[in-house]
Amino acid sequence: MNSTGGSAAVSLEAVTKTYMVGEPVHALDGVDLEIPRGSYVAVMGPSGSGKSTLMNVIGCLDTPTEGMVYLDGQEVTAMSDRERTRIRGEEVGFVFQTFNLMPRLTAVENVALPLVFRGISVDERRERAAELLERVGLGDRLDHVPNMLSGGQRQRVAIARALVSDPALILADEPTGNLDTETGENIMTLFEELHAEGNTVVMVTHERPIAEHAERVVHLLDGEIERIEELEAVGTEVES
């Protein structure tokens, strides 16, 4: 969206991540993956398949032992810790299973948090955050702190926060894991809308029905890509 050319939102080349737990364990073992701009990808796999590691590597929270990671065309693997933190703030929007909101900050302050570390003025921060909360349907909850909000509302705040930097991709880790089915469905609807608006969404999940909202499902097993499944665009039904 905010970068030129046909380069993918995320591109992994032969990414290997090895942990030394007594003996070397390959959490990721030579993964090649391209996530095009504007796509909606789900990552599935059983526990220990490397889902979390893949997510950390894509989200610039972790660096691979070997291989290359490109985020929005920029090589992340060669970056310093400082630059990686910067690009994480600007190009990746995280949505977590446990929401991970700052408990003492209001909804609007939580959404504006990433902008704080980019030195954007208070007024501009608040304006942009309020706009996004409006977008996720929480225009009347701007000054509520997280424990005054329901689970679904908290996740909406988290999604608004993920969008605030206008990132290259939204990285969601089990975003419905702590929500009841109905609220979960509402959240999935929101993701589909965001996708329809042109955002790139990568979602890690172990629930098949959730993964079916995506265009593609990447199946991981033992640190390798087992298969990539192309799905019918279910989202179109919701979109209309």
Place this chain on the structure above:
Amino acid sequence: MSWRAIRSHKLRSTLTTLGVIIGVAAVITFVTLGASLQAGIIGDISPDDRQNVYGWAAPEESSNQGPLAGAQPVFTQPDVDGLSEQPGVRAAYGYTSIPTQSVGFGGERIPRQDAVVATGVDYVDEDEIADGRRFEYGQREAVLNPAMANAFERNVTVGDTITVTIVGGFAVNATVVGITEDSEARSPFEGFGPGPRVYLPLDPYYTQLVAEAQETPRFPAIVVEANSIDDVDRAKESTRSYLETESDAREQAEAANLTYELQTSTELLGQLQAVLDQLQAFVVGIAGLSLLVGSIGIANIMLVSVTERTREIGIMKAVGAQKRDILTLFVTEAVIVGIIGSILGTLLGIVGGWAGAQYIDIPLTYPVEWFGIAIAVGILVGVGAGLYPAWRGARTDPIDALRYE
């Protein structure tokens, strides 16, 4: 955001701040009391006192230990008479305190060890006498100060007879001929504070009674009064040369390897001030310890705070907070605690200093520069105590932090 974190743990923050408050308040209180004490002492030197040279002979190792330290009885009456003839000198006389058991009047006996002084006529100036006159040399007369005169059930007045019981139980009488206007010390030999005093002439009280075992009575100290303040240095010089070349004291002083200490009130005060400064440094050092304890309190609470907020640190890092941002956040928190603590501590210390000065009855003097120092120390304590916990927070791995429950 730091401020909000502090506010959200009111009790904990209050207790942490209290540690700093107490430390700073203790320092400020003691510094204020020290400054007030010094100001009280310095304020007490009369201009008249400034033209006096106080002398005694002591072994070299006793020098700079204050008035009369190590003083040996070496000065004779002819020495004093000779000294009063020296250029620049108006008067010279001996001085000694007489060790007593008690001072009695009208059947009442007040135990006193240090109240009785034997000296020359000029020791008490004429205009310092409020009632009566000065004593005469060779007469059994005494001058009292109001603190002494009013110590008895029936106040002593001019014309009354008091009884001084010397150590050993020997009692002598003296007729009170004068009462001084105040009870301040009349020379550094008496110390620097007010107290009850009986002033007696050296003759007969010292020469005939205390020193009668000696062939020639010798005084442990002398007072040389210069003609004017401008003559003080000249008087001091001529006194020294007289003592070193012509005096009776010379022989004994040489034999016992004594050196002459000749000092003005101002110089003696300087020495006393040095002692006071040391004392103050000691007390402030102890108060400073409580400040150190306070800063350890901050460090401790910051470590708890960092651990407790590991997850929040993870969130902030995930959304793009640099190490520096996290560091700033926690250091700011510690500094806020430090600043609030030192400001409140300074206020409390000002009150404490005032209360202390009231209690020990000295004029209040605030060392204003210390208030600035206290607040600077508060900030430093905050930074110092917050830095390590903040650094620990800053280097938290976001992956671990987000997983942290």
